[in-house]
Amino acid sequence: MEVTGTVKNKHVAVFTFPYSSHPALLLTLTRKLASAAPTVVFSFFNIEKSNRVLFSGLSGCTNILRYDVSDGIPDDYVFVGKPQEDVNLFLAVAEDEFRRAVRVAEIDTGLKISCLVVDGFFWFAGDMATEMNIPWVAFWTAGACSAGPDEEIVDLIPGLESVRLGDLPSGVVMGNLESPFATMLHKMGRTLARANAVPINSFQELDPDLTKNLSSNLNKFLNIGPFNLTTKEKTSEHDEYACISWLDNQKTRTVAYICFGTVFTPPAHELVELAEALEETETSFLWSINKDSYKHFPKGFLERTSANETGKVVPWVPQDQVLNHVAIRVFVTHGGWNSVLESVGAGVPMICRPFIGDQHMNSWMVERVWEIGLRIQGGNFTKRATCRALEHVFSHSYKRIEALKDLAHKAVASNGSSSQNFKTLLEVVTGSTP
Incomplete structure (x- = not known):
């Protein structure tokens, strides 16, 4: 070489x-x-x-x-x-x-x-x-x-x-x-x-x-x-699935962004519970998940949410741009460290569903120590717990996340x-x- x-x-x-x-x-x-x-x-x-x-x-x-x-x-x-x-x-x-x-x-x-x-x-x-x-x-x-x-x-x-x-x-x-x-x-x-x-x-x-x-x-x-604030590319990431233009048509702070990274996907029954909770609470959402998981959604879920423009499901999003969009209210995440930092850098509170390793501790810190979000009750998605989590985040002001955002950018x-x-x-x- x-x-x-x-x-x-x-x-x-x-x-x-x-x-x-x-x-x-x-x-x-x-x-x-x-x-x-x-x-x-x-x-x-x-x-x-x-x-x-x-x-x-x-x-x-x-x-x-x-x-x-x-x-x-x-x-x-x-x-x-x-x-x-x-x-x-x-x-x-x-x-x-x-x-x-x-x-x-x-x-x-x-x-x-x-x-x-x-x-x-x-x-x-x-x-x-x-x-x-x-x-x-x-x-x-x-x-x-x-x-x-x-x-x-x-x-x-x-x-x-x-x-x-x-x-x-x-x-x-x-x-x-x-x-x-x-x-x-x-x-x-x-x-x-x-x-x-x-x-x-x-x-x-x-x-x-x-x-x-x-x-x-x-x-x-x-x-x-945070690396996500120090290594941003000078040009925007390619938005293959037109996520940003879709968000542009949503109201300010009304959208739940859902992504569990490239490694983790909730089991099929949890995907159903999460999808049903989104419809039950009439929450607008942008969901990044691999196409193999689409088959697990409730019957008609993709068609209904797409038709009324309350939801968009894609296999990939330009995450940094999405989190920093004014339409995003909450990040539903696995609580991986990179995701937590990206959420903090964008000033977006979290709903965490941890899977393994440090995700459990990160999620605990998000809820109990930093007070910038919450963990899903019971540790996994049920319709009831997810509805409660969404309603809580959308009805509460998370001022601490804005303060940490400012500190991260100053750092x-x-x-x-x-x-x-x-x-x-x-x-x-x-x-x-x-």
């Missing part, structure tokens, strides 16, 4: 956890760093399937090199449906694969690795960095809040006083604590404090007490987001806290003051 442009004097290796939203976030961070440090080579290591999607049509940042590592899945392997089956296979080979790929990248570029920037999950990066005598940065892709009896309130650390044990990600204090994934989490917990810096996609004004506590326990705990301004923290991170990664 060849790096074009100016002469390069440093070489940074980026290790990606290749599942969910992790790779895209790591690439976003890498692009920000590469743009700010054009004399540094960034070798980006990820499984081929994920890399193929990420780098498709990617332009700019010629100092980023793509390297594929094995996903650990044998050619003749047949999946049997075990939890986190693909993740566990990858984890079994991850360290060896990254070590092998690093040697290849050093030969390709003629530059020794000068810093490791890794997904916070990769505990072994600390040992690698020690062996190589270089700094390492552990990027935490979830919120700061994600670092017994389901209803028990526990005083974990300052800033998390109101979090329930039942909302901690499975594998941390419950579930299968012997699985490779759980083992990874526990090893990560023991090594994270050794990292030279721990950047996070958030802004410190969102969780000031938690930020203060983590800063006292971690080296350079750096809020450098990413030129002299904001996130912008200043990014400069500190850049200094750690490049070994010099920008």
Whole structure:
């Protein structure tokens, strides 16, 4: 592989956890760093399937090199449906694969690795960095809040006083604590404090007490987001399904935007309950969901809501534009960290239906700590619970979300806290003051 442009004097290796939203976030961070440090080579290591999607049509940042590592899945392997089956296979080979790929990248570029920037999950990066005598940065892709009896309130650390044990990600204090994934989490917990810096996609004004506590326990705990406010493209996303023009014809703050990301879809019976609640409450809605799920809607639902223009169902939307449209009143979401930040950045309250991992904790924080939305009662969609949630959000003023929106935008301004923290991170990664 060849790096074009100016002469390069440093070489940074980026290790990606290749599942969910992790790779895209790591690439976003890498692009920000590469743009700010054009004399540094960034070798980006990820499984081929994920890399193929990420780098498709990617332009700019010629100092980023793509390297594929094995996903650990044998050619003749047949999946049997075990939890986190693909993740566990990858984890079994991850360290060896990254070590092998690093040697290849050093030969390709003629530059020794000068810093490791890794997904916070990769505990072994600390040992690698020690062996190589270089700094390492552990990027935490979830919120700061994600670092017994389901209803028990526990005083974990300052800033998390109101979090329930039942909302901690499975594998941390419950579930299968012997699985490779759980083992990874526990090893990560023991090594994270050794990292030279721990950047996070958030802004410190969102969780000031938690930020203060983590800063006292971690080296350079750096809020450098929200990324959705710092990496907006100069041109608008293509609106293939004319969502914006449809929203233009809706009244101000009257539309529920519904999307559960690209990975999660509620089970069929919940889709029915949610659809019936929308019609029962006469709520206008824009719903982004894969076409395979259309068959689960109540009979005539798509036709009725389309005919009276109260609803629009599409397989994809330009989410940033949609959330920032004046017609949007509420975001019905799975509570993933990226979605929460996008909603905060747009000043839109949320109705959360979490599925796995940190989504439960994020949703709890949305409702009980930040008070910028609510979780669906009972944890899943029923017609009654959904009607109540929609009626509550549409009848209440969520002033806190507007305040957090302002703080988020100030954080990413030129002299904001996130912008200043990014400069500190850049200094750690490049070994010099920008």
